[in-house]
Amino acid sequence: MNTIFVSESDACPFLAELSKEEQPNPSVNVSHLPSFPKNDSPTSELSLIAAPPFRNETNDSDQVSATLLQPPSLSTLAGEQVKIHNGIDSSGEARVRNGKSRGDGRGRNQLLPRYWPRITDKELQQISSDSNSIITPLFEKMLSASDAGRVGRLVLPKKCAEAYFPPISQPEGLPLKVHDLKGKEWLFQFRFWPNNNSRMYVLEGITPCIQSMQLQAGDVVTFSRLEPEGKLVMGGRKASTVPSDQGNEATATGDRTPGDDSDKNKFGEVAINGHIKGCTKKEILENKSVVRSKRKNSVFSLRSKHLRIDSEEMMELKLTCNQAQGLMRSLPENIPSVFVVEGCEIEEFEDAPIIGRPTIPEIDRFGEKIQWVECEDCFKWRKVPANALLPSRWTCSGNVWGLERSLCSTAQQLTTEQLEDILSTTTEVSKEKKITEQNSDLVVAQEGLDALANLAIQGDGVDLPASSQTRTKHAGCKLDCTCTVCIQPSDGNDPKHKQTCDFADSESLKHHFRTLMERCEKKQLAKEAESACQKLHVDTDTYLSSDTGKNCLNQEEASQGGCLDDPNERKSSVSPLKGQIDLNIQPEREDLSPCSDSGAMKRLLEDATQNNFMPHRSSSSGISRDLLGKQMQPDGIGGASLSNCIIVVDGCYQKTNADH
DNA sequence: ACGGTGCATGGAA
């Protein structure tokens, strides 16, 4: 099964309306989509291919599960594809995940949940049966009596019509080719009626197609788009197999947004099968995982809090987590314990990594390892020792290794040409790697988070997502690492981490993390008990003290602030190195630690990445920071392990690694 | 009279 499903945001042609400013992050891998022709001349026929129905997550191909696909995000970038991939496991079982792209949480152009395509296993199977197509489910609609009546007019949801069908300016509209699941081509008239200062979009001439699919009122037609052909596919689903949650917003996984008008070429053909193309199988599968996740949330609400990051915020994390990886490094005094999982060495650190300033490693003319770092204030590049651990905000004044260049007024050692040479050298070395990275940047970030999330819930017996089968990079890794949890040297060429390494999916690794999580929970419980005891003491002392009110307040503040009950750890909260990320936080502990809320984490990541990777031109070097962000490597000292990450947000620090 | 087309209406979201 080679069919790829992509989220609608990938294929949606209605992205143009969005401003560039809405682009979530430069790291997002985007590709341009072809456009629909701007004119809607009646002479030009556009076709939609009716896509086969999608499959649900169960193995029962006849059963329709709650597979729910978000419609494409209307807020996705104009004319660009955002690569948000969902995974498919090796068995081909479909999973669906929220592929919502960043943005339109503000309601504009959102499709109603009842129009979100629900994909069944059977449908997926049908769609995927034909080769290498990329399938984007667009929307679906339950046939009304009038839709299925003899008039032969299918009223199209306005937003769907405007989002996924070519724009029309005249009521006469356009002839539209749509294919059904059998590959038969149908020609409909896509048009609109003026209505209450608005429009009513209809597909005319659908009766033969509806009859051919043996559909009636109450049944569902779905529209999908197949790539790269750009065909629209219409599929049908009998009412008896319609997921029960149709129209139930509570089961929705998010919104899709259509793209812009400039991509109409995508719809050169539309297939009618009740499903529209645009989602890779991966995405469909991953959307399913979100559905599962939501279902799970209702049961494990506390544990799931952290995992229940709003899809919009999730996108933010997707966009920044990958960058955040590159910022993580362990403290110099950290000595990792090394264990081997299926041939891959994993370095596990007792203490959490911190977020440091990205640097460019180099070997100077004396053969010594050094690194170049850019001053936060003056943008001049300074040479520091290879083992220097730099804070995320680093300025010349922190250049204790070269006092003569510890002032911003001092000239830069590197000429622009030299700097470009370094960068280009780095580029050459990792060129191929980067190409791959660019193509899967978002995927990687997303999947890295997924890895974390899934590992975090290993204790619940939840299997790793199928998407992990295809991962190439993981959140716990440094930039060039291909493993889930490992640290590799800054040059990224450590042979112990092969590009094809898939140990992250190994049972032994899963076992390892299960063990870690268990230990973590035990520690947490012990810590909780200890805290309770301490609090009891404090309360008693406070009660007896003459400064009762103030102390109580402080105690309350400490508690409410979610900061540590451990004085030492509280001390850590005022570390100058803010922006430490605990990727091992325990969702069920959220109530004790407001610091770890998703919004705060998002802010943290944003802050960290803005400080280091935001694309703006350096005043001194003239080199885009965006480029630098891609070039720069972590300093190579240690790194992050899944079980030993830290989150420090708003001055609060929480550390819940496996050994503490 | 009948069927098709375009618009209006009103309930639902």
Add this chain to the structure above:
DNA sequence: GTTCCATGCACCG
């Protein structure tokens, strides 16, 4: 209050 859309219905050939 606004928008959407399912349906009714008038008009026309």
